[in-house]
Amino acid sequence: MTNVYEAAAGLYDVLSGEGLVYRAGRQRGVPLLELRPGDTVLDLGCGTGLNLALLVDAVGPGGTVIGLDRSPAMLTMARRRVQANGWASVRLVEADATTFDPAQVADELPAASGGRVDGVFSSYAMSVFDDWHPAWQRGRALLRPGGRACIVDMQLPVGRARLLGPFVRMAAAVGGADLNARPWTVIERDGVDVHSTALRGGHIRVVAGTFP
Numbered sequence: 001m002t003n004v005y006e007a008a009a010g011l012y013d014v015l016s017g018e019g020l021v022y023r024a025g026r027q028r029g030v031p032l033l034e035l036r037p038g039d040t041v042l043d044l045g046c047g048t049g050l051n052l053a054l055l056v057d058a059v060g061p062g063g064t065v066i067g068l069d070r071s072p073a074m075l076t077m078a079r080r081r082v083q084a085n086g087w088a089s090v091r092l093v094e095a096d097a098t099t100f101d102p103a104q105v106a107d108e109l110p111a112a113s114g115g116r117v118d119g120v121f122s123s124y125a126m127s128v129f130d131d132w133h134p135a136w137q138r139g140r141a142l143l144r145p146g147g148r149a150c151i152v153d154m155q156l157p158v159g160r161a162r163l164l165g166p167f168v169r170m171a172a173a174v175g176g177a178d179l180n181a182r183p184w185t186v187i188e189r190d191g192v193d194v195h196s197t198a199l200r201g202g203h204i205r206v207v208a209g210t211f212p
């Protein structure tokens, strides 16, 4: 598979606008999962693992964080991050988020979890998937009753920030993101206790909810 993530995984962390723009979304989103020590959480489209520090911290040493991505090169970067930090609680799964067998993730979970996760997280990834719906269905199937999901993703900025539209469009084209995908709407539609935030002139949407 050749795509921009395979080709440029080593540059992703420095070129993706993390410090200036995108870190804010993950920092806002992860606490909305309301994870507790010992919990399990799935990061769909984990990339180089930029969410891992926050997720590992949230579930503590007794918890489990599963990062799933289809790009071996992105996962190599994530694996280096895990090794450098000595995060024993992280498992990385190479799989297509739109077609994976949930059992593949369940196998990585501790027996006490009953094959379900307490939280599903995805940042700046569902808009890149060819179709986010089957990925969401798989994540949802793995979520325990009462678990929380949070989707952080992108759309065109609004208001005065509209001026940044051309740059956002260019970055989305390079990254293969569909700015009209709006995957967070499934949480707004089906979740309860929904928390919805817009950041960076509406460019970043952070939506979390509980699924009974």
Ligand SMILES: C[S@@+](CC[C@H](N)C(=O)[O-])C[C@H]1O[C@@H](n2cnc3c(N)ncnc32)[C@H](O)[C@@H]1O
Residues within 6 Å of the ligand: 005, 044, 045, 046, 047, 048, 049, 050, 051, 068, 069, 070, 071, 074, 095, 096, 097, 098, 122, 123, 124, 125, 128, 129, 130, 175
């Ligand atoms: C823009 S990056 C986001 C990475 C990470 N979530 C973050 O917040 O930095 C999009 C990621 O989605 C992954 N991806 C794209 N299509 C995928 C699919 N069908 N299944 C799994 N991962 C996919 C890419 O390999 C890439 O790592």
